[in-house]
Amino acid sequence: MKVLILGGDGMLGPWVVEALEGHCDLRVTDVSAIDTPHESMVVDVADFDQVMAAAEGMDAIVNCSVLRSDGKIAFDVNTLGTYNAVRAAVEHGMSRFINTGPHFTVAGSVYYDFDYGISEEVPAHPGTGLYALTKATGQEVCRLFSENHPIHILCLLFLNFKPPAPEPEAEGLDLNSFSVTFRDAGEAVRLALEVDLATLPSRNEVFFITTDLPHGKFSNTKAQRLLGFEPRDKLEKYWRRKRAF
């Protein structure tokens, strides 16, 4: 499979590249030049023509592009950029698109401040924060494209990326109830690229990508069931008292 990665030099992108090496032929792009052994291009996702050119000859797109803070660029990247990327995938006849974002594109503060057992299937309420709302609007674009065109769009949601083992001073202090290691996150993307699309309930599926955690706040059950996601890193040393080890 030939895979285009957008935002390949960001926080998550390099881990996705590492997880896909040996499994896919990669074209890695970002807004600046990347030092990579793979084919690479400079692509601004806000420019549709650039995205179209980058998507030429590809079988799938993984969108890792993100911008969090600037009031103009956040919309250009997270909302318009997602539109450009999905539109390019549709116009090139691709059947699979992987989008990424934070968990609060679905489960904003109206959920996580109050509730437990929160699943991916709740109606999206990201709140009005710039980052959450721009990514959520991009995810709505994904949903609409999948409902109107023959393309499967799998949205993988993350939040807190942690190293597999904490620094000694961080042991036993708990961690965010939506956490995963980068290598498990990259593995989830690989699984999303390889899953048999016929086994998915719809053309637009959202997955919480967190490791197995006891907090009862969020669950990765859906990713386990549909993608076969089995996180290697349980991050136990973060949330068990130090004396337990």
Next chain:
Amino acid sequence: MDILITGAASALGSALVKRLSACPAHRLRLTDRIALDSRLDFRQSGLDHGENTRDLVKGVDTVVHNPLPGKGAAASPADWIDACTRCTYNLFTAAAEAGVRRVIYLSSLDLFLPYDEDMVVNERWRPRPTTEPAVMAPYLGEFIAEEFCLEGGFDLVCLRLGHLVEHREVEGQPYDPLWLDVGDAAGAIAAALDADLPHFAVLHLQSVSARSRFSVEQARQALGFEPAVDFSEVAK
């Protein structure tokens, strides 16, 4: 009442200003991306992130936001998405910070065209926008507006409009079951300014005839909406 009207240079904006400026109880502030020769308080703005947009809403009670990109048929997909998402977000962020009481967001009944024509679609049905930018982008603006309302920032009235026309301009043309006269739309918006509505209200507006596509019953009940033009005499 102090009212900010965006898209004031459009035909709908002009009709709304004409109607509201006749009422001495209203003080109007107008804005648009393009210049407008007006004796009223007009401020040209692209609704960017920053002080300019914050100044627009200072002292305003109610905002009437028409999020269209203002380039007509020349608007690109990027224009549509930018106008309906980023600019809407900037305006609503400023409005929430300034304590604006009510926002009237103008959207489109095109969100429901994929439903079968014999379905009795109303405000309780889920929007099904296509990915055409002129259809999808106003829906994305609704999505943003609802988040601000949900956080309690201001009351939100989402008015989904049929296809705006001047009734004299469509004489002899094939009938469009979504036509809505600009004057009737302006009347409904004026009624929504101080109507007794819940914190979040959605209402559908279009002309009423035996052939019209969508029900306006909820707007009739909430706003007293009784469109004057049914187009049955002017269209084929």
